[in-house]
Amino acid sequence: MDCKDLVEKLYFYLDGEVLTEEERKAIEAHLELCRKCCEKYEFERFLWEMVRSNGRNDSIPEALISRIESVIAQF
């Protein structure tokens, strides 16, 4: 695997999308060897984790849960 192949597959890898075992191993082997790709990978991993964790951080209002429960009770 070269740097171009890695860039093409990196998001699949980060998103946990199905890759063959062979492709996954090739990505990991390339990341071990290539500092530039490894930096890119670390940066992308950090960025999307930051987006994910902040995007999941809203708490649901208690009043909405009660409202939904009473809506279900009336069905």
Added chain:
Amino acid sequence: MVRTKEEQKKVFQELLIPELPALFRTALRMTRNREDAEDLVQEAVTKAFAAFDRFEEGTNFRAWIFKILTNTFINNYYRLRDRQKVPSLEEMEEETSFQPSFEGITPEEVLLNTLTREDILRAIESLPLEFRTVVVLVLIEGFSYKETAEILDIPIGTVMSRLHRGRRMLQKLLWEYSMQKTPFEKENEKGWTAKTL
């Protein structure tokens, strides 16, 4: 198996309650308004219960209810006035990514130190809806590309291209927000280059 209405409600509620926080935050990202988000969740729940006898037990309830939520939003809340201009391919191909070319400081540190949760949410909510929904479903809620394609009723290739463009737009916005907060003197002193790929 035939169930009484009460049994049906109980099963529905058991499946629904764990998903409510995710439904609410997704509704919030789509409507960008707490009141509308609460109404949207309630409406989606009402529709889901009405259709619950058609839900096949043992299949993916989470994807099923998200599909109802996104359809309800598009049909009832997403009015013409909310439609945004989708950036052209040329705009999209502008430099949008980060270059790890800082001296003595990583771009991770730049972002970590400057961006707040509000910035991140503002960036997500600034995306045109078709990109925002894919970004939220895949990157925040963790749906697979295939599940997202089913939820939004679009081909998987469209999910991938919207996700790719959505990521680029988000990166660009976050980078802009981050640079707006970085004092110019500090840039010089550190020799930072706000270069993009």
